[in-house]
Amino acid sequence: MNRYFTNISGGNIRNLWPSAFAAVLDGIVKVIPAALLVDLFNTYYVFIADPNKALDVSRLWIDCIILFVWLLVSYATFALLYDKSYRAAYTLAADGRLKLAEYLRHLSLGYFGKRDPGDLTNLLLGDYAQVEHTISHNVPQLITAIMLPILALVGLVFLDWRMSLAMFMAIPLGVLLLWLTDKLQAQLSRNHVQAKNEAASRLQEYLTGIREIKAHNLGGKRFERLRLSFDRLMRASIRLEGIMGPVIMGAMLLTRSGMTIMIVVGSYLLASGTLTLPVFLLFLLVGSRIFEPLTLVLMSYGEIRYSAYSAQRIMDVHREQPMQGTYSIKPYGSIVFDRVTFGYEAHSPVLKDLSFTIEPRTITALVGPSGSGKSTVTRLIARFWDVDQGSISIGGQALRDADPEKLFKHISMVFQDVYLFQDTIGNNIRIGNMEATQEAVEEAAKRACCHEFISQLPQGYDTPVGEGGSTLSGGEKQRLSIARALLKDAPIVLLDEATASLDPENESAVQQAINELVANKTLIIIAHRLKTIQNADSILVLDEGRLVQKGTHSELILQDGIYANLWNLQQDSDGWQVK
Ligand SMILES: Nc1ncnc2c1ncn2[C@@H]1O[C@H](COP(=O)(O)OP(=O)(O)OP(=O)(O)O)[C@@H](O)[C@H]1O
Numbered sequence: 001m002n003r004y005f006t007n008i009s010g011g012n013i014r015n016l017w018p019s020a021f022a023a024v025l026d027g028i029v030k031v032i033p034a035a036l037l038v039d040l041f042n043t044y045y046v047f048i049a050d051p052n053k054a055l056d057v058s059r060l061w062i063d064c065i066i067l068f069v070w071l072l073v074s075y076a077t078f079a080l081l082y083d084k085s086y087r088a089a090y091t092l093a094a095d096g097r098l099k100l101a102e103y104l105r106h107l108s109l110g111y112f113g114k115r116d117p118g119d120l121t122n123l124l125l126g127d128y129a130q131v132e133h134t135i136s137h138n139v140p141q142l143i144t145a146i147m148l149p150i151l152a153l154v155g156l157v158f159l160d161w162r163m164s165l166a167m168f169m170a171i172p173l174g175v176l177l178l179w180l181t182d183k184l185q186a187q188l189s190r191n192h193v194q195a196k197n198e199a200a201s202r203l204q205e206y207l208t209g210i211r212e213i214k215a216h217n218l219g220g221k222r223f224e225r226l227r228l229s230f231d232r233l234m235r236a237s238i239r240l241e242g243i244m245g246p247v248i249m250g251a252m253l254l255t256r257s258g259m260t261i262m263i264v265v266g267s268y269l270l271a272s273g274t275l276t277l278p279v280f281l282l283f284l285l286v287g288s289r290i291f292e293p294l295t296l297v298l299m300s301y302g303e304i305r306y307s308a309y310s311a312q313r314i315m316d317v318h319r320e321q322p323m324q325g326t327y328s329i330k331p332y333g334s335i336v337f338d339r340v341t342f343g344y345e346a347h348s349p350v351l352k353d354l355s356f357t358i359e360p361r362t363i364t365a366l367v368g369p370s371g372s373g374k375s376t377v378t379r380l381i382a383r384f385w386d387v388d389q390g391s392i393s394i395g396g397q398a399l400r401d402a403d404p405e406k407l408f409k410h411i412s413m414v415f416q417d418v419y420l421f422q423d424t425i426g427n428n429i430r431i432g433n434m435e436a437t438q439e440a441v442e443e444a445a446k447r448a449c450c451h452e453f454i455s456q457l458p459q460g461y462d463t464p465v466g467e468g469g470s471t472l473s474g475g476e477k478q479r480l481s482i483a484r485a486l487l488k489d490a491p492i493v494l495l496d497e498a499t500a501s502l503d504p505e506n507e508s509a510v511q512q513a514i515n516e517l518v519a520n521k522t523l524i525i526i527a528h529r530l531k532t533i534q535n536a537d538s539i540l541v542l543d544e545g546r547l548v549q550k551g552t553h554s555e556l557i558l559q560d561g562i563y564a565n566l567w568n569l570q571q572d573s574d575g576w577q578v579k
Pocket residue numbers: 113344345350368369370371372373374375376377
């Protein structure tokens with residue numbers, strides 16, 4: 001129970017205290033009319049039972065005044081509960097989502113490789129919405145539903161303990177039934193959440209990949225995957241409701257059977273003369289009131305259980321170990337790989353016992369067949385992942401101890417596939433330096449050879465870019481990403497095949513932009529086209545994750561090895577044409 005509340009409160013149960021306090025207050029206030037009814041009933045009963053006695057009008061007046069004051073007080077407590085529970089729910093969900101998004105940023109990229117992006121989106125939106133609903137509705141309901149029987153029991157047990165026992169004895173049976181089916185409910189909730197996530201992921205995949213689906217005429221096959229996932233969701237929903245519905249209904253009937261038991265016991269006691277009629281009628285009166293909130297809370301039990309799984313999923317992410325490290329690196333030091341072994345999956349190394357040194361302010365090219373580990377080397381320098389064995393250091397400082405945020409201040413990355421945010425072109429460049437002025441943005445754009453095409457757009461730098469940069473060409477996107485990197489002006493630049501997929505005109509513009517970017521920087525470049533890296537200070541040739549050659553272009557070209565082979569192959573293919 002404690003774990004449940006800790007989870008739904010985002011790890012800090014104190015967040016729920018104000019709304020719990022308001023719910024307790026509201027619960028106490030809700031009992032007052034029952035107590036007043038008891039008193040009114042007593043007053044009338046005394047008058048009716050004994051015609052010689054006058055009706056106690058002053059007592060009736062007092063009850064009426066209390067009832068009137070109660071109306072005002074109950075309005076105030078309800079308003080307080082409404083405010084506290086909704087405030088807690090919305091604040092928790094909004095803060096929680098932001099905190100989780102921030103936390104995700106500190107996890108290694110390996111974590112994202114393991115998880116479906118659709119699943120994470122669902123976690124941030126769907127699971128939080130579920131928890132939000134539980135905090136604003138179900139938790140106050142639950143507290144009130146527990147409060148009322150406890151307060152009533154305290155009052156009634158003094159009146160007649162036998163009737164109290166009869167009234168409340170069925171409640172534990174209802175709770176027992178829920179407890180016995182708890183594992184089943186948890187399993188069904190888990191299956192439902194998984195089916196929902198899968199359907200959302202398939203839908204996201206279908207929409208994101210719509211271009212490929214059309215191009216390869218995959219409509220039928222992909223749509224079938226989508227259909228199957230929605231079919232699974234439908235079946236999981238039916239199972240959840242179909243199995244748990246009768247269980248919850250059973251728990252409700254068991255609980256409510258307390259009323260019947262009490263009537264039977266009451267009638268028996270009445271007949272045997274050990275119970276007076278007023279006390280019996282009082283129990284009937286109170287009994288009819290306290291079972292209502294209990295029924296309500298049982299009806300929402302499914303939701304409470306479901307939200308437990310949502311909260312659990314949220315907390316599981318928070319329990320993931322973020323990347324550690326507090327040190328700042330010296331960005332103008334050498335980058336040293338010392339016997340580095342690394343794999344994305346356990347026991348399947350992609351880099352094997354790799355050692356080399358990259359001197360500051362030099363150009364180092366990474367060359368090798370596809371899949372040899374070139375991109376992996378650049379990702380490890382940026383500490384997207386930590387190495388399995390050996391170490392990487394920059395300026396003598398081990399990357400494992402470096403603060404990833406501080407490290408990234410010193411690194412610019414230009415990826416092969418550029419992601420642009422759904423924002424203006426200007427703001428997309430500003431990602432390199434959020435404080436940059438408009439002049440600085442334009443200056444970077446000019447140096448990256450993109451000012452011209454931006455100026456021709458209808459709203460210039462304020463032109464919105466479609467998600468992922470869908471409204472720009474490949475070359476334009478790459479130059480924008482170089483403008484970003486220029487604006488960042490980091491001392492280490494990691495360039496991943498930036499010119500590989502461009503036409504000659506775009507390539508020379510991008511090449512010019514790159515020359516601007518790397519002046520006086522430590523550049524590590526992955527280039528399939530060896531022509532572009534002939535002037536590199538050092539070329540590292542990788543094959544199956546091992547360093548197999550190292551030297552300058554003129555040195556490597558003379559050796560009988562992968563580099564010379566690749567060079568010769570590319571020289572031949574330069575003269576290739578469609579006949
Ligand atoms: N995120 C990842 N998760 C699992 N395996 C990966 C991941 N990224 C790369 N790999 C695998 O690691 C190996 C090296 O990949 P890497 O991208 O570093 O090679 P590369 O030399 O840059 O290839 P290319 O020239 O084709 O881009 C490949 O076998 C690849 O399948």
